[in-house]
Amino acid sequence: MKSLLALKDGFQYRLGDGNSSFSYTNWPGIGNLANQVPYVDIHDLQMRVMDVYVDGKWKFNLLYTTIPENVMDHLKLLHVCLNCQVVDRNTWKGNLNGLYTAKDGYSWHNRSTFTDNATNAITWNWVWHIPAPEKIKFFIWTALHNALPTKTMFSHRGLFQINLCPRCNIEEETTLHCLRNCEFIKCF
Incomplete structure (x- = not known):
């Protein structure tokens, strides 16, 4: 419903x-x-x-x-x-011509489901417009999508059994841990 x-x-x-x-x-x-x-x-x-x-x-x-x-x-x-x-009539807000398609309805549903608890949808398209080398943009985009090859991600996919950080051996190796929370990284 x-x-x-x-x-x-x-x-x-x-x-x-x-x-x-x-x-x-x-x-x-x-x-x-x-x-x-x-x-x-x-x-x-x-x-x-x-x-x-x-x-x-x-x-x-x-x-x-x-x-x-x-x-x-x-x-x-x-x-x-x-x-x-x-x-006068009801028109679809999801596209410029006002016509509803199943594809538009699916996109609208996914967007509204994603943003139920948020005021605005988060988009990361700005990453591709920053003045930096492509490999840096790709790294940032991958990190923002929580897709860096961390032990937690590999464990989730069934590739590793242990997901502890190899540098500190205290916490899970997640993207945020690798980039900010690890005691080893804080030295830098």
Whole structure:
């Protein structure tokens, strides 16, 4: 169920012709406006976005429903460009054309699963842009991916039985231990 919710978050509502319900569609991205007000006046039940956004300006005075100031401020900040050639619809955020593919959904799911506990996804692409020899960039990239040939990595793959550091014989030989924590390395 969690993966379906994460996939649902990959879609966003995009206005086209503005024919969507003003109060009962999540077109502004903050939920249905009907949930932001105490009640929707009966006169406004059939109002569409295009009825309230006229000639590039919001006409809130056409509404009988009282909209809170913070919601009006949010709506005023939105970039609205109605196009009568395109219908309002949900589109996929994962690519520029807005079309969903299974590959995009899989990538989105893996990204959202990876970043559940983080605010931003960690990317190491910056390593390839630093002014250093390729072998140094490769070493840094390998270390950042925890893929240096350490005894712990070989033990995990079933190649070694003992994963102690050969220099200090105290702790496991991990990437962080080799580069920072080993007493032998601290001398340098």
